[in-house]
Amino acid sequence: MKSEDGKIPESPLRREVIEVDEKNKKILVVDDEEGICLTLKQIFSLRNYNVNTASNLTDARNFIRKEKCDLIITDLKLRGERGEDLLKFVRAEYPETGVIVMTGYAEVKNAVECIKAGASDYVPKPFDMDEILRVVERFFKTQQLEKKVSSLSDIVGLYQITLAIGRIKPLNEVLELILQTAEEQVGADGGSITLWNEDEKVLVVTIARGKDSEKALGSRIRLGERVCGWAAQKRESVIVHEELNKDARFRNEKAYNGVKSGISAPMILQNKLIGTLNLKRMKTDNKFTQNDLERAFVLAQIAALAISNSKIYEKMTELSELKTKFLSNVTHALRTPLTAVKGGADLYEKLENNESGRIKIMRIIKNNTARMLVLVKDLLDVSEIERDKIKLIKDETDICLCLVNAIAAVKHKADEKNIRIKYKTGAPVLTLCDSVRMEQVFINILDNAVKFSPAGSAVEARVSVSDEKARISFFDNGPGISGEERLKIFDRFYQTGTSLAHKTKGFGLGLSIVKQLVKMHGGKISVQSPPEGKKQGAEFTVTLPLAAKTKRGKA
Numbered sequence: 001m002k003s004e005d006g007k008i009p010e011s012p013l014r015r016e017v018i019e020v021d022e023k024n025k026k027i028l029v030v031d032d033e034e035g036i037c038l039t040l041k042q043i044f045s046l047r048n049y050n051v052n053t054a055s056n057l058t059d060a061r062n063f064i065r066k067e068k069c070d071l072i073i074t075d076l077k078l079r080g081e082r083g084e085d086l087l088k089f090v091r092a093e094y095p096e097t098g099v100i101v102m103t104g105y106a107e108v109k110n111a112v113e114c115i116k117a118g119a120s121d122y123v124p125k126p127f128d129m130d131e132i133l134r135v136v137e138r139f140f141k142t143q144q145l146e147k148k149v150s151s152l153s154d155i156v157g158l159y160q161i162t163l164a165i166g167r168i169k170p171l172n173e174v175l176e177l178i179l180q181t182a183e184e185q186v187g188a189d190g191g192s193i194t195l196w197n198e199d200e201k202v203l204v205v206t207i208a209r210g211k212d213s214e215k216a217l218g219s220r221i222r223l224g225e226r227v228c229g230w231a232a233q234k235r236e237s238v239i240v241h242e243e244l245n246k247d248a249r250f251r252n253e254k255a256y257n258g259v260k261s262g263i264s265a266p267m268i269l270q271n272k273l274i275g276t277l278n279l280k281r282m283k284t285d286n287k288f289t290q291n292d293l294e295r296a297f298v299l300a301q302i303a304a305l306a307i308s309n310s311k312i313y314e315k316m317t318e319l320s321e322l323k324t325k326f327l328s329n330v331t332h333a334l335r336t337p338l339t340a341v342k343g344g345a346d347l348y349e350k351l352e353n354n355e356s357g358r359i360k361i362m363r364i365i366k367n368n369t370a371r372m373l374v375l376v377k378d379l380l381d382v383s384e385i386e387r388d389k390i391k392l393i394k395d396e397t398d399i400c401l402c403l404v405n406a407i408a409a410v411k412h413k414a415d416e417k418n419i420r421i422k423y424k425t426g427a428p429v430l431t432l433c434d435s436v437r438m439e440q441v442f443i444n445i446l447d448n449a450v451k452f453s454p455a456g457s458a459v460e461a462r463v464s465v466s467d468e469k470a471r472i473s474f475f476d477n478g479p480g481i482s483g484e485e486r487l488k489i490f491d492r493f494y495q496t497g498t499s500l501a502h503k504t505k506g507f508g509l510g511l512s513i514v515k516q517l518v519k520m521h522g523g524k525i526s527v528q529s530p531p532e533g534k535k536q537g538a539e540f541t542v543t544l545p546l547a548a549k550t551k552r553g554k555a
Contacts, residue, residue, distance in 0.1 A: 025050065025070045026049075026067065026071075027044055027049050027050065027052070027069070027070065028052050028054060028063060028069045028072045029041060029053045029073050029074075030054045030055075030056075030060045030073070030074035030083070031074070031078070032056065033075075034055070037053040037055065040073065041053055043132065047133065052067070056079070060086055064093075068097075070097065070140075071120075071139060072090060073101075073136075074099065074100075074102065076110055086099075087114060087118060087119055088117065091118040092287060095287055096290060099118070099120055100122065100123060100135060100136070101122045102124075102127070103124060104124065104125035104126070110122075121135050123135050170314065171310040172207070173310075174307060175207040175307070178277070178307075179191055180209070182277055185296075185299060186263065186292040186295055187286075188210075188280055188281055189210055190208075190211055190280045191209055191210060191280055192205050192207060192208035192209070192213070192216055192228075193205075193206055194206065194221065194276045195307070196232070196275050199519075201223070202220040203228060203232055204218065205217055205218060205220075206275075210282065211282055212257065226253060227278070228264040228278050231265065231276055232273055232276050235266050237265040237266065238263070238264050239263055239292075239293050240261070240262045240264075241261050241262075241287060242258075242261070260280075260282060260287070261281045261287040262279065262280045262288070263280075263296045264277070265277045265278075265293070265296040265297045265299070266300065267301065268300075269308050274304040274307055275307070276300070277296060277300040337372045338368075338372070340365070341369060341372075344365040344368075345365065347361055348362070390437075392433075393436075394432050394433055395432070396431075396547045397430065399544065402435050402438045402442060403442055403472060404425070407421050407446065407461065409439070410447050413447065414459065417450065417455040419450055419457055419458065420459070421446070422458055422459070422461070423460070424462075426463065429463055430547040431470050431521075431546060431547050432521075432547045437521075438521070440517065441514050441542065442461075442474075442542075444514045445514060445540050445542075446459065448540075449475075452476060452478030452538075453478045458477065459476050460474070460475040461475075462475075465546065468545070468546050469544065469546060471543050472541070472542045472543075473542075474541075475534075475537060475538075476537050476538055478536070479536065480536050480537055481527060481538050490511050490514075521545075522545050523544040524543045525540065525541065525542050526543075527541075528541070
């Protein structure tokens, strides 16, 4: 369409691409000839560029460190110095800043070498005003186009991750997509994603790509440790380069294992730490830029939402499986005692003239009724824990006394199997706890120890103090717990696969309740099988914080 004067109007899109906002562009001219510096400053100022000058490399480096420059124009031949050294400095430390070189010496050869080293363009001396203005404007127009292409690439990457969020894929698939997309967006050749483990208070490397990825998987990193631990603790994205000890933040860290440049960006959702996105370059000397860091930060925040949604998806799947497992376990666990009670009641009626027989039947009914009460109590405890309805009444309590009471509660079961429970009392150890709930913890552990230990053996309990914590350990002489089972025994409804376990099955809730109650007391429970120095059995250890009085007494 033509305008009224007959000319075809310029495309608004084309104007947007080629127009340069000179007022926001900062140029540094480096030349040891004052006349050239003043001339170029005047030429560029007429186009509203923000122009500064330097006569040597030291002044130029200091200015660049202090002020962010968009473009540096430097002579290659300075008094006793080489413009190539400034070019190397800028490419290494400020890769987003452009460099145009001026040379009057072997123009073509020098220019080609500089372009190979990373210069954006060159201008041979002598030059006229229009020529150098064209070179500068060409640089800024090219830079704008590159940013638009980069922006489009970012949008494509964000779209891919957004699709992953919408589809709510399994976590492992989402992590793979996030890491692959992030690598493509910033030109990385490897990386990893860590997820925050709230129970252990560590970052766990959950997925890794590139060199040494298999070695990195499963690594546990504390807050403040290494680069990703620093990013997670500070909740700041960070760029690092190969010589970590030259960075004040990581002066005490080990070498960076061949990584030339790296990025760590924390993944935060609703002010909650999800993990970190970590990217690296090992095959190229090109350093990550501030623009790369900003991309990684945006990707990390979108990734946090994708990961959160995937965890919800997996939680829903897990809850569905738990519901099915729960109904199956309840049906199975209650059917046996109910059958015994019903059968005993029927038989009791028929034994009208057999008093001794009735007494035996009544004992069976009582035992199975008690068994059902325990099962129902476990269900109620789990329900209260899940709904956060358990209210602990904490007081300074001698944990040794709780242990003595728990031993007394399971003694009759131990006596039935001729099992001796060994415990040597010592000085009081005060912890801030709910004595009733802590006795419940110890009873559950001791009951398991007695249940799985062979008749005529022994179960041992010990209490010790170290690092301002009380350690209550329980040792049994049972068949032990395999490595795979040790990872699952604290899960709800999990039951060991030993033949002995099948004879003594409940709901598989006891140790799950124990773990939750210990956690509510600010403690931890762990298991080792076999215990150190033994060939069989298992050792369960409950660790609790000491009360203030015990700490003062120890001091």
